[in-house]
Amino acid sequence: MTMALRWGLPAVVIAGCVGYLIYSASGGSSEYYLTVSQLRAQAPAGDVRVAGVVQNDVQKTEGGLHVRFTEKDGTASMPVEYTGTLPDIFQPGITVVVEGRLGGDGVFHARTLLAKCPSRFSTQPYTQ
Amino acid sequence: MILGYLGAGALLAGLVMGGFSALLSFWAGWREADVFIQVGRRAFYAAAAMTGIAAVLLEVALLTHDFSLAYVVEHTDLSTPTPLVAAGFYGGQEGSLLYWTLILGALGSASLVASARIGARVAAYAAGILALILSFFLFVLAVVASPFDLLSITPADGLGLNPVLRDGGMLIHPPVVLAGFASFAIPFAFACAALLAGRADAAWIRHTRRFALLAWSLQSAGLLLGMWWAYHVLGWGGYWSWDPVENVALMPWLATTAYLHSSQVQEKRGRLRNWNFGLVILAFLLVVFGTFIVRSGVVPSVHTFAISAIGPWFFAFLFACLVFSAALLAFRAGTFRVHVEPAPAVSREGGFVLQNLLLIGVIAVVFWGTILPLVSGMLGAERVVGAAYYERAAGPIFVVILALMAVGPVLPWRHVGAPFLRALRWPAAAAIVVLAGLLVAGVRSLPALLAFPLSAAGAATIFSEYGRVLLKKPWIILRKRRRYGAYLAHLGLVVVVAGVAASHFGQQEKDVTLQPGQTVTVAGYTLTYTGSDQHQLQDHTDFVAVMRFGDRTLEPSRATYAGLGGQALTHVAITTTPTADVYVVLAATGTDGSASFRVFVNPLVTWIWAGGAVIILGVVLGNVGERSAVPELARRRVPVTLPA
Numbered sequence: 149m150t151m152a153l154r155w156g157l158p159a160v161v162i163a164g165c166v167g168y169l170i171y172s173a174s175g176g177s178s179e180y181y182l183t184v185s186q187l188r189a190q191a192p193a194g195d196v197r198v199a200g201v202v203q204n205d206v207q208k209t210e211g212g213l214h215v216r217f218t219e220k221d222g223t224a225s226m227p228v229e230y231t232g233t234l235p236d237i238f239q240p241g242i243t244v245v246v247e248g249r250l251g252g253d254g255v256f257h258a259r260t261l262l263a264k265c266p267s268r269f270s271t272q273p274y275t276q
Numbered sequence: 277m278i279l280g281y282l283g284a285g286a287l288l289a290g291l292v293m294g295g296f297s298a299l300l301s302f303w304a305g306w307r308e309a310d311v312f313i314q315v316g317r318r319a320f321y322a323a324a325a326m327t328g329i330a331a332v333l334l335e336v337a338l339l340t341h342d343f344s345l346a347y348v349v350e351h352t353d354l355s356t357p358t359p360l361v362a363a364g365f366y367g368g369q370e371g372s373l374l375y376w377t378l379i380l381g382a383l384g385s386a387s388l389v390a391s392a393r394i395g396a397r398v399a400a401y402a403a404g405i406l407a408l409i410l411s412f413f414l415f416v417l418a419v420v421a422s423p424f425d426l427l428s429i430t431p432a433d434g435l436g437l438n439p440v441l442r443d444g445g446m447l448i449h450p451p452v453v454l455a456g457f458a459s460f461a462i463p464f465a466f467a468c469a470a471l472l473a474g475r476a477d478a479a480w481i482r483h484t485r486r487f488a489l490l491a492w493s494l495q496s497a498g499l500l501l502g503m504w505w506a507y508h509v510l511g512w513g514g515y516w517s518w519d520p521v522e523n524v525a526l527m528p529w530l531a532t533t534a535y536l537h538s539s540q541v542q543e544k545r546g547r548l549r550n551w552n553f554g555l556v557i558l559a560f561l562l563v564v565f566g567t568f569i570v571r572s573g574v575v576p577s578v579h580t581f582a583i584s585a586i587g588p589w590f591f592a593f594l595f596a597c598l599v600f601s602a603a604l605l606a607f608r609a610g611t612f613r614v615h616v617e618p619a620p621a622v623s624r625e626g627g628f629v630l631q632n633l634l635l636i637g638v639i640a641v642v643f644w645g646t647i648l649p650l651v652s653g654m655l656g657a658e659r660v661v662g663a664a665y666y667e668r669a670a671g672p673i674f675v676v677i678l679a680l681m682a683v684g685p686v687l688p689w690r691h692v693g694a695p696f697l698r699a700l701r702w703p704a705a706a707a708i709v710v711l712a713g714l715l716v717a718g719v720r721s722l723p724a725l726l727a728f729p730l731s732a733a734g735a736a737t738i739f740s741e742y743g744r745v746l747l748k749k750p751w752i753i754l755r756k757r758r759r760y761g762a763y764l765a766h767l768g769l770v771v772v773v774a775g776v777a778a779s780h781f782g783q784q785e786k787d788v789t790l791q792p793g794q795t796v797t798v799a800g801y802t803l804t805y806t807g808s809d810q811h812q813l814q815d816h817t818d819f820v821a822v823m824r825f826g827d828r829t830l831e832p833s834r835a836t837y838a839g840l841g842g843q844a845l846t847h848v849a850i851t852t853t854p855t856a857d858v859y860v861v862l863a864a865t866g867t868d869g870s871a872s873f874r875v876f877v878n879p880l881v882t883w884i885w886a887g888g889a890v891i892i893l894g895v896v897l898g899n900v901g902e903r904s905a906v907p908e909l910a911r912r913r914v915p916v917t918l919p920a
Binding site: 158159162163165166169170172173174177178179180181182186192197208213231232233234236237238239247 | 511512629630633634637640641644645648649652657658659660661662664665666668669670672673787789844845846861863864872874
């Protein structure tokens with residue numbers, strides 16, 4: 149057996165397996181990452197992630213574990229419902245990424261809610 | 277004010293020295309002009325020293341609250357505790373770059389000190405490459421993102437550190453991660469230098485072995501500390517979320533792990549030369565790629581980074597490194613073709629190759645998941661993948677690697693015989709016992725049924741190897757401590773895997789709202805909410821809920837910072853039992869004295885931290901006091917086949 153074959157064959161087999169794993173896993177579990185207006189324009193089937201800014205109408209019920217608020221980007225907005233613990237920095241004005249789907253009632257039912265860290269390190273950029 | 281001018285001056289001087297060192301080293305190396313090679317090296321030391329001076333100046337500015345510097349204002353204030361003020365040095369974009377440059381300068385200097393013995397030309401080229409990298413960082417620091425930028429008006433106080441970062445983890449996690457990243461430039465520089473100089477032997481590997489090990493240890497510790505910090509501070513019950521920031525730290529670690537194994541094949545058997553060059557280059561490119569991703573904000577992440585002008589510069593640097601190393605490999609690697617008798621596929625060499633290919637497979641999975649938003653965004657709608665993708669794509673590969681860990685350590689070099697098959701009886705027995713136990717206990721999830729028995733097999737292999745040598749010649753452990761240290765690291769990794777698998781497959785959680793006196797039971801653990809307390813502190817209000825768990829008291833709390841727009845900060849309460857962590861997050865509080873909690877029971881999480889400590893211990897014990905000078909290949913007689 150030549151060197152090329154000894155090296156190439158296992159490498160090709162493993163590359164093939166890895167390629168298949170990547171292909172099958174990313175086909176099954178990738179989601180669209182949209183802004184609110186993009187979601188309004190075209191709502192894809194299945195779960196999506198939507199980024200937007202939390203508006204000043206946060207309502208908490210069930211001891212704070214259930215939350216309802218409006219998420220907005222430049223032009224479009226949508227109501228969001230979420231049940232679960234909220235990130236520490238959750239408050240009106242911050243950007244959140246919600247993962248879930250837009251229901252027939254026009255409300256986005258979020259499965260997860262992630263807050264964008266205001267910044268990794270500083271509270272806000274200093275402006276003079 | 278004066279500190280700002282001095283610091284900027286030190287950076288500029290460093291840049292000039294670095295550029296000079298790079299030019300001179302390449303020229304002198306090409307001409308083999310010994311004197312100038314030495315001058316080039318000294319210029320590198322000078323550039324490193326200038327970086328050191330800049331670092332000291334920035335630290336002084338921070339500690340003396342010199343608010344004329346924008347960097348000091350943006351990352352500290354008068355009320356920040358002193359250790360965190362000091363940590364502000366690497367707490368921001370510009371400072372963390374300076375810290376990186378400092379480590380690169382210090383370790384680069386250390387690697388150059390005794391480099392002449394591996395050949396004047398290789399040493400000169402290595403100095404040149406290190407100086408180029410250092411100069412790039414100094415250029416970014418001096419011109420694009422300077423930590424010494426001055427404000428036109430000096431404010432009375434700074435903006436302070438985000439409360440999430442006011443934590444002990446801040447003191448240790450970032451510097452370790454950054455040092456791990458920075459230190460891998462050294463194996464890269466020497467590998468490229470050897471390629472440039474046309475040297476195919478393993479001298480560069482031996483010379484940079486300590487730096488590769490240091491880089492790997494720091495990267496391992498950095499990953500573990502990051503997981504530990506996220507778990508104890510962020511309060512979502514887990515420690516790994518496949519965020520791009522985590523991914524770009526994981527990929528270089530995987531590549532370095534592959535290199536640490538494959539480099540042994542070259543040291544011991546003289547094989548895999550080109551492969552090792554490729555791996556070192558890959559690891560370094562992944563470091564640069566990670567830095568670019570983390571600091572440019574091109575992929576969506578829960579972390580939004582301080583977006584600054586350095587993104588394009590790092591992209592250009594990444595591109596330059598890519599072109600340079602690809603050209604080097606293309607033009608030079610072909611010249612090292614050596615004719616050695618191929619080893620059988622089932623041998624330690626074969627095991628290392630398989631392990632390398634699998635690790636690269638994991639890197640490919642993680643890389644694709646990380647860049648998918650970029651690629652799909654260019655082609656149309658932006659898509660992202662979540663944890664499910666990584667688990668489904670990388671999970672099977674990890675299972676094979678785990679199986680290989682049980683077999684690999686007992687695989688002999690070159691030739692496999694009956695002793696190898698005999699040695700497999702212990703891991704096989706351990707795997708079968710654990711598998712039977714899991715089946716009896718009612719576990720039916722296939723990933724769990726693979727992960728635990730294979731971890732047990734990996735541990736059994738290590739124990740049987742230790743047992744064998746302890747019964748016969750225990751002193752061998754000290755003499756071959758590199759090997760037995762590596763086994764210890766393997767054992768630690770298997771323990772980590774068991775902890776990850778247990779907490780992943782066995783996590784239970786429950787959301788509850790309780791009145792004082794009510795109880796909640798999760799996974800057989802019962803907690804009683806006894807009441808709550810409110811403390812008004814200087815800059816925040818602390819709301820503490822008290823829960824009783826057996827004879828222990830858990831106090832999850834929630835702090836609200838009025839000064840930061842009412843931002844809240846959760847303090848998780850964690851208590852550890854022999855089999856699991858009980859992890860309580862105070863989600864909200866009611867006006868009637870009720871409180872809402874999220875309670876997690878995370879099995880065996882402590883194994884992850886304990887295993888991590890064992891890994892580091894193994895690497896340290898295996899390499900303390902090891903004399904690296906004598907190459908084993910040279911010492912050993914190479915069997916020569918004589919014609920009959």
